[in-house]
Amino acid sequence: MPSFQSLPGFREFYPDALARRNHVFRIWRQTAHAFGFQEYDAPVLEPLDLYKAKSGDEIEAQLFSFVDKGGREVALRPEMTPTVCRLVGEKAATLKRPIKWFSIAEFFRYERMQKGRGRCFHQLNADIFGEPGPEAETELVALLIQCLRAFGLTEQDFYVRLSDRNLWFYYLEALGLDEPRARAMLGAVDKFEKLGDDAFKGYVEQFGPPDAALKARVLGFLEVRSLARLEETLAPAGSEKIAARLADWKKLLGNLGAMGLADFVQVDLGVVRGLAYYTGFVFEAFDRKGELRAIAGGGRYDDLVEKLGGPALPAAGFAIGDMTFALLLEQRGLMPALVSAPDVYCVIGGEAGRRAAFADIHALRAAGFATEYPLKELAFGKQFKAAADSGARLALIYGDDELAKGVVKIRDLAARTEREVPRADVLAAVRDTLAGE
């Protein structure tokens, strides 16, 4: 007999798990709307070339890709950025600015599973197109922070590390590095936190060991944790480009400070986000305890829309993954044990009671109240237990006594109080009681 199991790394959501997932998505969606972002969606299956164009041919090894029946090379989307760039690029001329979009979608990567990482996962993606200045990053970082705070997470729980690939290049240029050397050095910076001195291996292989002064300056730059310190460190370099860039930093941090978010943001040049397509500010959110992988990440990618065939259009965005985020919420006890409780549970006496109850049950449901009842006849004791277990706020009792009097008994299951209302008034009584919560 064949037995089936889900594919490795894929997840199944039983109702309680889906309730938690929906809880997270609901709050993300509300928050993004509050920040004026509009929701979009797009195909799960895309041309393989879309990702090769963005990330190079090697990316294919990390994708769920195959040839479809029409001979097309396709891939399940591993990320949203190329897709949203295409969407925006196609209509860029007619879209009202600023273009602030978000999506909550599922992604697929052919990778080995690890803590907080599977082969399928969901992300909130938020992006702003057409805004070249730090005003875009202001909105994005603020939204990112609020998407975590909305669950009760505080500055004790997480922070956003803010870095800048432009500033790195300007700085390394001022230190005398040409572009290839600067790129190799940034690669080392990216790995330094994890590997320490071994991070420079790649640079050494290509260009020989960096001189001690240069290395000291680079490592010193990594220690910078404040805007003041950043300005101090860069003062000797003092190019025009650096001065302009520092003005952007001042504006971004000033904006976030004015929003009251200073405690959530930390200057930290150790974040460079791989060597992918980012062109300016980059940022990542981490748990303060440093136990989990990055919760969220993003940055500016001004060249990508054009690279993918659209017009030149500055852009910045970020994504929050659902797996690490859920781990963080659970760790901090902030993931509620959500149960889909009905509003009303009907306790029914006999066949006559059942007929009477059905009329009200249907009317309640049509009015939008979640209403449950036992499908088969049950002893009263069991029905009350079922009513309590269901989490319903109210029990409606349709027994012989009530029928004889032409009333329904309404029991408040939490308060354990009861009252009788005429049959005709049941809907109004339920509405009043539940509205009064």
Add this chain to the structure above:
RNA sequence: GCGGUCAUAGCUCAGUUGGUUAGAGCACAAGAUUGUGAAUCUUGGGGUCGCGGGUUCGAGUCCCGUUGGCCGCCCCA
């Protein structure tokens, strides 16, 4: 792709140097109990012990392989 580790009921686990028909708690269902929720008692369903092969008179137990989970490396868009 590489390495470590684990796999017994829906869940958490026990199972003796290899020995008869594989167990417990919780959960679920039925009843005691057709008028009031947390308790008690009784009963029940559920397992090819992940899968396949080997050693043995005999394998949940030992050996090999395989699949899957977890952890780490690579990668992390």
